[in-house]
Amino acid sequence: MSTDSMVTHVAAALAVVITASYVLGAAARRLGQPPVIGQLFAGIALGPSLLGLAPGRIYEMLFPEQIQPILTALAQVALVFFLFAVGYELDLRLLRGRGAVTAVSLGGFAIPMLLGAGVVLLFPGGFSSANGGHPVDATFTLYMAVALSITAVPVLASIIRDQGLAGSGPGTIAMASAGVIDALSWPVLAVVLVGGAHGSAQTWTVRVALLAVYVLVMIFAVRPLLMWWMYRPGALMTNHVPIAVAVALGSAGVTSALGLHVIFGALLAGIIMPRQPDGVPDNQLLRPLQETGGLLLPVFFTISGTAVELGGLRASDLLLLTVICAAAIVGKVAAGSLSARVARMPWRDSLVIGVLLNTRGLTELIVLDVGLQAGVIGPRLYALLVVMALLTTAASGPLLALLRRPAGTSPAGPTGAQPGGEKAPGTRPGPEPGQSPAADAEPAPRP
Known part of the structure; x- marks a missing residue:
């Protein structure tokens, strides 16, 4: 295929992918679901499971094999921008003095981890059969533990906003706890990938040592340099977005070279990126990366959907x-609810928090994509876990409506607080990937 022909196919494929993602994402929102549900369905529909069955070889014409590496690269760039924004917005200071957040975070992380590992130990034959020859070993068990502990912060923010829980006690505690849970999950996932890497013990030791050195360099060398650059005299009107993009992509490239996924470097880059003097993320830096990542994320959904082969399930x-x-579901709803109850939250608010933590969505898809690329899980188990992510995310809205209906109280408005709940200062549901923070009236259908 010539360069001109490849450019033509890539442009046409992107047009179809973005349009389908937008339309189905908007349809999902009208049905009371997060847009990520519709966007993932768009990815599956454009894959071999549905479009591949259409006559006339439409799938091969729209997504020829030659452009797959380009689409995959665009999908990885989207993840880099998205995870950089996640790391940049992460604020563990919310744990200080917040007993409910601490209890819910620890419970919502540890109990699903134990259940994830437990189901593998109880049903090793089922997982071995569905994993398509990939080993069901300690690495796989730890990976499943992480996969069941994830909560999707961007999708959770969308649900909280749509359900009128923004600013309420359950909403703010769930958002803060979800951020902490994911912050704990990413390092464990990195351990899974490093531990499952092929090679000798010496190679593994060298890789771990290099990774540790890199983290120290980012914290004690790159971060001070960035702080000097961003706060130097005359830097007030400087555009810091190119610097942030360069740091995010460069860090992603380093972790990829070390045998980890690009998302870990992007997340680390976001964490070490200096904030404003008051500790708040710089919206002029954050917003362009969110919008760019959100625009490219449909390509990631398409790549993820392509790997979902529903016809191969038994x-x-x-x-x-x-x-x-x-x-x-038990790991998140029960763990979140009981942990909130231990922190003396009312039962109804505790159940709302548990249901909110059961939202997985986009973050779960990233974890599944990492596991598939690393060879930890096979295509059949990947498809099952994608269906699980869809079901648990889609169930959040109806369950919340069911919980709140009997009380006869109206949902808390954007600045209201639920009875019995506490409002965590400085916690707010951020915009979805690619959405402008000012677009609260009618958010764009982003995941």
Whole structure:
């Protein structure tokens, strides 16, 4: 395929992907679901499971094999921008003096981890069959523990806003706890990838040592240099976005070279990026990266959907899917609710927090994509886990409506607080990926 032909195919594919993602994302929002549900369905529909069955080889014409590396690269760049924004907005200071956030964070992380590992130990044959020859070992067990502990912060923010919980006690505690849970999950996932890397013990030791050195360099050398550059005299009107993009992409490239996924370098770059003097993220730096990442994220959904081969599932996989979903729901809803109750939250607010933490969405898809690329999970189990992510995320809205209906109280407005709840200062549901913070009236259908 010539360069001109490749450019033509890439442009046409991007037009179809972005349009389908926008339309189905908007349709999902009208149905009371997060846009990520519709966007992932768009990715699956554009993959071999549906579009690949259409006559006339439409799938091969729209997504020829030659452009797959380009689309994959664009999807990874989208993840770099998205995870950089996640790291930049992460604020662990919310844990200080917040007993409910601490309890819910620890419970919502540890209990799902234990259940994820437990189901693997209880049903090793089922996982071995669905994993397509990939080993069901300690690395796989730890990976499943992480996969069931994830909560999707951007999708959670969307649900909180749509349900009128923004600023309420349950909403702010769930948002803060979800950020802490994911902050704890990413390092464990990195350990999974490093521990599961092929090679000798010496190679593994060298890789871990290099990773540790790199983290120290980023914290004690790159961050002070960035602070000097951003706060130097005359830097007030300087555009810091190119610097942030360069740091994010460069850091992602380093972690990829060390055998980890690009998302870890992007997340680390966001964490070490200096904030404003008052500790608040610089919106002029954050917003362009969110919008760019949000524009490219439909390509990631398409790449993720392409790997979902529903036709390859077997009847026996239904039982395993039921087990996985049960462990995922119990692990989050029960753990979040009981942890909030231990922190003396009212039962109804505690249940709302548990349901909110059961939202997985985009972040879960990133974890699944990492596991698939690393060879930890196979295509069949990947498809089952994607279905689990869809079901648990889609269930959040109806469950919240069911919980709040009997009380007869109206949902808390954007600045209201639920009875019995506490409002965590400095916590606010941020915009979804690619959405302007000012676009609260009618948010764009982003995941």
